[in-house]
Amino acid sequence: MADHHLEIDNLVKTYPGALKPSVDRVSLSLPRGEMLALLGPSGCGKTTILRMIAGLIPVTAGEIRLDGRGISAIPVHKRNMGMVFQAYALFPHMTVAENIGFGLEMRGVGKAERTERVLKALDLVKLSGYGERRVSQLSGGQQQRAAIARSLVIEPALLLFDEPLSNLDAKLRDEMRDEIRDIQNRTGVTSIFVTHDQDEALSMADRLAVMSEGRLEQIGTPRQIFDRPRTDFVASFIGAGSFLTGTVVAPGRADVPGLGILHFTGDVPAGGKARFLVRPHRFVLGEGVNAFSGVVEHVVYRGQILTIAVRAGDHRLQADLPTHAATLPAKGDRVTLSVAPDDVTLVGEAA
Amino acid sequence: MAAVRHSSSDGSSHRGMLLLLLLPGLLALLTTFLLPLIWLVRASFASSAVAALKGGDWTLESYRTVLYDPFYWKVAWNTLYLGVNVAIFAVALSYPIALFLARTKSRWRGVLTALAVAPLLTSSVVRTYGWMVILGDRGVINAALQSSGLTDGVIRLTNNYFGATVALVEILMPYAILAMLSGFGRLNTQFEEAAALLGANRFRVFTRIILPLSLPGVLTAALLVFVLAISSFVTPRLMGGGRVFVIGTEVYNEATVTLNWPLAAALSVLLLVLFGSVILIYQRAMRALET
Ligand SMILES: Nc1ncnc2c1ncn2[C@@H]1O[C@H](COP(=O)(O)OP(=O)(O)OP(=O)(O)O)[C@@H](O)[C@H]1O
Ligand SMILES: [Mg+2]
Numbered sequence: 226m227a228d229h230h231l232e233i234d235n236l237v238k239t240y241p242g243a244l245k246p247s248v249d250r251v252s253l254s255l256p257r258g259e260m261l262a263l264l265g266p267s268g269c270g271k272t273t274i275l276r277m278i279a280g281l282i283p284v285t286a287g288e289i290r291l292d293g294r295g296i297s298a299i300p301v302h303k304r305n306m307g308m309v310f311q312a313y314a315l316f317p318h319m320t321v322a323e324n325i326g327f328g329l330e331m332r333g334v335g336k337a338e339r340t341e342r343v344l345k346a347l348d349l350v351k352l353s354g355y356g357e358r359r360v361s362q363l364s365g366g367q368q369q370r371a372a373i374a375r376s377l378v379i380e381p382a383l384l385l386f387d388e389p390l391s392n393l394d395a396k397l398r399d400e401m402r403d404e405i406r407d408i409q410n411r412t413g414v415t416s417i418f419v420t421h422d423q424d425e426a427l428s429m430a431d432r433l434a435v436m437s438e439g440r441l442e443q444i445g446t447p448r449q450i451f452d453r454p455r456t457d458f459v460a461s462f463i464g465a466g467s468f469l470t471g472t473v474v475a476p477g478r479a480d481v482p483g484l485g486i487l488h489f490t491g492d493v494p495a496g497g498k499a500r501f502l503v504r505p506h507r508f509v510l511g512e513g514v515n516a517f518s519g520v521v522e523h524v525v526y527r528g529q530i531l532t533i534a535v536r537a538g539d540h541r542l543q544a545d546l547p548t549h550a551a552t553l554p555a556k557g558d559r560v561t562l563s564v565a566p567d568d569v570t571l572v573g574e575a576a
Numbered sequence: 577m578a579a580v581r582h583s584s585s586d587g588s589s590h591r592g593m594l595l596l597l598l599l600p601g602l603l604a605l606l607t608t609f610l611l612p613l614i615w616l617v618r619a620s621f622a623s624s625a626v627a628a629l630k631g632g633d634w635t636l637e638s639y640r641t642v643l644y645d646p647f648y649w650k651v652a653w654n655t656l657y658l659g660v661n662v663a664i665f666a667v668a669l670s671y672p673i674a675l676f677l678a679r680t681k682s683r684w685r686g687v688l689t690a691l692a693v694a695p696l697l698t699s700s701v702v703r704t705y706g707w708m709v710i711l712g713d714r715g716v717i718n719a720a721l722q723s724s725g726l727t728d729g730v731i732r733l734t735n736n737y738f739g740a741t742v743a744l745v746e747i748l749m750p751y752a753i754l755a756m757l758s759g760f761g762r763l764n765t766q767f768e769e770a771a772a773l774l775g776a777n778r779f780r781v782f783t784r785i786i787l788p789l790s791l792p793g794v795l796t797a798a799l800l801v802f803v804l805a806i807s808s809f810v811t812p813r814l815m816g817g818g819r820v821f822v823i824g825t826e827v828y829n830e831a832t833v834t835l836n837w838p839l840a841a842a843l844s845v846l847l848l849v850l851f852g853s854v855i856l857i858y859q860r861a862m863r864a865l866e867t
Contacts, residue, residue: 281769301772314770317762318788318865327784331775379774 229254230415231278231383236287238273246285247273249439260409260416262430264423266462270439271419275385278417280304291382302331307376307384307414311391313368315360321371322347322356328379346374349408366397373405377412384409386418390425402429423463427451435459452570460502460572467542468572469501477566483539488514489569500572503564505532508544510554513563517542521558535562620841628837638842648826652846655822658737659806662744666752666801667794669745674756674797675790678763689757693750700747704814707743708734711815735817743815744805751804752797759793792865799858803851823847 231254238248248270255261263271276282278289280301289296296304315324322343329339347353350370355363363371369389376384389405390398406429409416420426426433427447434444435458443450443459454460457468471479473493474486479501481487493499519537530545531553544562546553554560622628623635642648677689695703710716711733721727733739763786771785809824816825823843830840 279773281773301769302775302777304773305775306773308770308773310766310770312766314764314766316767316770316785327771327776328774331771331780375770375774 230257230259230292231255231417232288232290232293233274233278234288234290236274236277236289237285238270238277238282239285245439247439248277250287251436251439251441252287253434253441253444255415255417257415258413259431260406260418260429262426262433263417263419263436264421264426264433264462265436265442266421269436271421271436272387275308275387275417275419278383279306279308279385305379305382307379307381309369309372309376309384309386309389311388313372313392315368315371315375317360319360320356321352321358321360321363324360324371325356325375325378328375332379342378346378349377349411350374351404365393366401369393369401370404373408377408377414381414384414384416386416388419388421390420390422398425405429427463433463435462437462454502454570454572457500457572460570464504465543466502466504466570467540469503469540471499471501473497473499481540484517484537486515487569488566489571490566491571493571502570502572503542503568504570505543505545506530507564507568508542508546508562509564510544510546510550510560511563512561514566515569516561516563518559518561521554521556521560524554524556533560535560537562616841616844619837620845622838622841625835625837628841635838638836638838641839642842642846647821648843648846651821651823651826651843652850654737654820655806655824655847656850658741658744658812658820658822659802661741662748662805663798663802665741665745666748666805667756667798670749670752670756670797671790671794674753674760674793675786677753678757678760679765692753695747696750701810701814703747704743704811707739707746707815711739711742734815735819737816737820739815740812740820743811744808747811748801748804752801755797755800756790756793759796760790762789762792764789792862795858795861795865799854802854806850807847823850 233251233253236248236251237246239246251270251274253261263274265271273282277284280296280299284297315321316327319327322340325346326339326343329342334342343356344353347356350373352367352370352374355367355371360368360371369392373389386405390401393401402425405418418429427450430447432444432446433450435442435450437458443455445453450459451463454463460466460468469481469484469487471481471484471487473479473495475495477489477491479487479489479493479499481501487501489499489501491499517535517537517540519535519542521533522536522541523534525532526548529548531548532543532545533554535542535544542562618631619628620638621634621636622631623633623637627633673692677685677692680688682688708715712718713730713732713734715733717733718727718730721731733742767785767789768781771781776784806822807824808822809828812820812822813825813828816822823846827840827843827847830836830843
């Protein structure tokens, strides 16, 4: 366990006067240098976890350990945590350089060294030459960079981001996404960032922790989360797909009522019930092992792909088809969709 | 071209509409503020009350009196001194209250704010009489001191600048609180949290974040209290018992007792000049704070 930089053990937070906990027995751990995305719908407790790690709010129960030592009793100003707020929280009465130097000043770092380290930090976030500006004279993206520099310059134990990109427009968001990832790679600082944008989480993080209503649903690499979701919630929160429930009739074969036999890979004993998920882009047009015919009910053209909804038996299957095909299905057409057994995701055994 | 012309004519009709809407307000300002002000300035250059009413020669006589009579220098000094003292104490006492009200997350915040400014519901004359009862020679404080044997004689708490200052501080505190609350817009707990995360303890969060960010509100409150204090008349008059000489009381004296309207007008102009300079200083300071 010593190889884990941060460990969170059965963390619980119940706000005063609240009926149920906002964070409910969450356990996870991060190796040094990892970037973890905390993902989940609004109100699921992401910010609450971050604020407990930062020391801004007390924990109700459970442990937060850094390098094996409990830190729950350390007051916020001694915890050495870097945090980038959604609205940046740059001090409006100070210049950019004063903002970045603030943490060093609080640590009693001398003026000369401070200036030098502030310049380095400005350079790291590509803000060289902006040090003497007022915060209000920076663009949103530049404020974001300044906030990151301010958190990094103190060499924090962890870098925490609370929805760092949600105040930026789409183009800048993509740019800052790469930028943040790059800065994190170069500094090697163990980071957690909160988001409710799955693209952001999938593209930026080493691992994802998906939360729902205060509980941790699943934690894993982007690939594991996307291709092997363990619960319906994770499967539907990350990407779209068609859910199917069936009774396993033989190894690798399930009978899905109202659809037919579904071939899959995975170990479920015959006689049991199981939940399956097929991602839209796994379906192909034409005959195959798992072939289902139906009428196209709905068509959305999206440039690269064509999303169709097909009524097959009692089910509505969603498929993303590449648009370079010669003829594309239209609404009302009869089509056959198929999916390879390997591309059928076993979500879990159903009750 | 057509589009441009269209939009410009549109803009001017819009401006016309605005002017029309402003008209009642402008008229009210003109008749209740600007015209009396012009008349006041004119009166300060008149040779007598009659001349002030009817017009006539222009003379600098009143200003000469104000400038060369040491008594009026003393009055001006007293006024400034009272104003500064009242501003300092009212702001110092209101600051913690306003800070608490601005930062609290209690659901009683609205009620507490209303309570803090509730004294505005009673007239300042009534509150001044209240202070006379408390601070008077036979008032609550003196009675308590004497019956407890701490003092033999009467301690003068009224009929002097002390009494006027105390009463004005209390009377003007609600204004200070309101002005601060409206000037604390830049306070935000996120800044405090960010500072704490960067290693600032509570004391430094206060000195480095809360205090500088609340300074515009403090300044606005100080200006408001100062202006209200130096232009006050009822409280210095009642609490001063004729022994407190400030511009407000002297204007009243000259206007109603001595009937030297030109002098009263000249003193009022002096007060206006004081206002003007203080507001200039305030604007400078605000600009320095906000860039
Ligand atoms: N200070 C507080 N007092 C009481 N309840 C709170 C407080 N802060 C948050 N909560 C509650 O705790 C739950 C989790 O809130 P939290 O802010 O952690 O959600 P979140 O996952 O960050 O959501 P979002 O994506 O909207 O930011 C919510 O139900 C919220 O109402
Ligand atoms: Mg949040």
